[in-house]
Amino acid sequence: MxxxxxxxxxxxxxxxQxxxxxxxxxxxMDVMTAPKSCDPWAVHTAKKLVSEEATLTGSQQEILDLIEKNGPLTAEEICSQLAITLDEFQRSFATLRHMELARGFKRGEEVCYTLFHDQQAG
Ligand SMILES: [Zn+2]
Structure with a gap:
């Protein structure tokens, strides 16, 4: 399937389903936690990035650096530390997720974000 x-x-x-x-x-989980991230166009863009140009934008790199150092973090923590909006975060994170660099997971009632290959988290 x-x-x-x-x-x-x-x-x-x-x-x-x-x-x-x-x-x-x-x-x-993306759909359940961030209704707007289920955007075929965003997925398409992310795939394009992976195949043609594996470079990150400034805020994607900052998010990745931050969760590498301090993660797992919630979206609110990431947004306040990087001074970006939740919208910007979700857009950047969708790309990181589809490049398999970062992922979200549930910790209790919260959704946290960590590196894709972080074995210790959720
Ligand atoms: Zn899927």
Missing amino acids: KCDNCTVSVDPGETF HAGQTLCEDCY
Whole structure:
């Protein structure tokens, strides 16, 4: 089976249904935690970045640096430390997520963000 959002292959037992789409766990969590991040265009842009130009924008790099040093952090913590809006964060983070550099996970009721390959977090 394939995730309708990011087209990654998923085991049938690990899919999630949302709004008529079959999603992998990551995309499902993205949808549930940030309704606006389920944007096919953002995914398309991120994929383009990966294949053609693996460079990060300034704020993407700053987010990555920050969670590398101080993560896992909540969106609010990241936004206040980098002085960016939640919107800017979500847009930048969508790219980091699809480049498999960073990811979100649930800690209790909060969503935290960490490096993609952080084994200790959620
Ligand atoms: Zn997905």
